[in-house]
Amino acid sequence: MYDLIIIGAGPAGITAGIYAARKKMDTLIITKDVGGQTAWSGDIENYTGYQFISGLDLVAKFEEHIRKYAIHLKEGEEVESLNKVRDVVYLKTNKAEYEARTVIIASGKRSKELGVPGEKEFKNRGLTFCATCDGPLFSGKDVAVIGGGNSALDAVLQLARIAKKVYVINNTISLGADAIMREKVIQANNVILFNQARVIAITGDKFVSGIKIKAQDEEKSISLDGVFVEVGLKPNSEFAPDAEKNAIGEIKVNCNNETNLPGIFAAGDVTDIQGKQIIIACGEGAKSCLSAFSYLNQHKFSDDKN
Amino acid sequence: MNKKITVYSTPTCPYCIRVKQFLKDNNISFEHHDVSVDQEKAEEMIKKSGQMGVPVLDIEGEIIIGFDKERIKELLGI
Numbered sequence: 175m176y177d178l179i180i181i182g183a184g185p186a187g188i189t190a191g192i193y194a195a196r197k198k199m200d201t202l203i204i205t206k207d208v209g210g211q212t213a214w215s216g217d218i219e220n221y222t223g224y225q226f227i228s229g230l231d232l233v234a235k236f237e238e239h240i241r242k243y244a245i246h247l248k249e250g251e252e253v254e255s256l257n258k259v260r261d262v263v264y265l266k267t268n269k270a271e272y273e274a275r276t277v278i279i280a281s282g283k284r285s286k287e288l289g290v291p292g293e294k295e296f297k298n299r300g301l302t303f304c305a306t307c308d309g310p311l312f313s314g315k316d317v318a319v320i321g322g323g324n325s326a327l328d329a330v331l332q333l334a335r336i337a338k339k340v341y342v343i344n345n346t347i348s349l350g351a352d353a354i355m356r357e358k359v360i361q362a363n364n365v366i367l368f369n370q371a372r373v374i375a376i377t378g379d380k381f382v383s384g385i386k387i388k389a390q391d392e393e394k395s396i397s398l399d400g401v402f403v404e405v406g407l408k409p410n411s412e413f414a415p416d417a418e419k420n421a422i423g424e425i426k427v428n429c430n431n432e433t434n435l436p437g438i439f440a441a442g443d444v445t446d447i448q449g450k451q452i453i454i455a456c457g458e459g460a461k462s463c464l465s466a467f468s469y470l471n472q473h474k475f476s477d478d479k480n
Numbered sequence: 481m482n483k484k485i486t487v488y489s490t491p492t493c494p495y496c497i498r499v500k501q502f503l504k505d506n507n508i509s510f511e512h513h514d515v516s517v518d519q520e521k522a523e524e525m526i527k528k529s530g531q532m533g534v535p536v537l538d539i540e541g542e543i544i545i546g547f548d549k550e551r552i553k554e555l556l557g558i
């Protein structure tokens with residue numbers, strides 16, 4: 175039985191892990207990957223101490239820091255269920271089962287899917303969630319970006335430089351991103367914007383060859399080679415059905431990172447806190463560990479080693 | 481042990497950078513193709529892997545899609 179299991183190794187999980195190591199808590203970190211969304215961030219200019227650092231370099235720093243301590247870190251493992259029975263938290267992953275006295279949920283967020291026919295079949299076969307990674311493969315081709323927020327328009331601007339035509343499928347009346355980005359998008363001469371439009375299907379044979387959209391009640395087919403999905407993020411909180419959440423699935427926490435379940439804490443983007451920022455997630459991770467530490471001190475569990 | 485390794489990647493994808501760093505850290509030499517500029521190699525990668533996501537690794541004919549550290553370790557015996 176661990177003192178603490180941390181789910182996730184983004185900024186919140188890693189920072190919680192560093193604090194746990196320094197408190198000499200018997201800790202395990204279970205995570206799909208190291209870095210989380212930070213690895214996908216381009217340029218970071220608001221992380222104190224660095225006037226500029228790339229997401230990838232910051233993740234390398236995080237990893238270097240956590241590896242300095244003798245913390246067990248299981249990468250490539252995903253938590254599937256979390257149950258608390260009496261004083262024990264039971265975790266089941268895609269690989270094993272674990273028990274802990276306390277848990278910090280720092281599992282972050284993932285890209286939201288469209289939920290339309292063809293999306294699963296054509297993932298990585300023309301449909302992608304990472305314009306930065308896969309964009310260059312579509313040079314000289316026609317592509318579509320689904321979404322109208324900042325991350326969508328960021329993708330549009332990257333692709334406008336590479337692709338032949340960029341269709342933007344936005345489901346609101348007008349684009350929602352920052353004014354400066356909207357202006358750039360509107361000025362780009364190879365961008366075709368559909369407002370009040372949504373994708374109803376992705377079509378193709380082996381690879382994507384088109385999309386079907388419904389724009390202002392009119393159905394339309396567009397032939398193209400690439401679809402970039404940028405419709406926002408959703409919290410990785412499904413494995414904890416007993417944790418209280420807000421309307422969009424974020425785990426509710428108080429100012430000490432406590433959830434409604436005693437001994438279970440949450441930190442970072444998976445929670446309902448206001449700022450979704452790397453530095454905030456780090457601070458929340460630190461706080462959550464201190465809360466878990468004092469919870470363990472307040473409860474004298476019978477099987478404690480000391 | 482000198483297995484022939486080919487890495488297909490783009491300069492902008494985080495996991496491409498990490499996979500190459502991982503190989504370098506383990507003193508493993510590899511051939512590298514930037515598929516954002518090399519159209520011919522991009523098509524080769526798509527043909528080999530049946531998909532368009534990067535990175536793709538070809539380790540003596542075994543195709544690995546993404547930075548699958550465990551599988552790379554297994555195939556290279558590290």
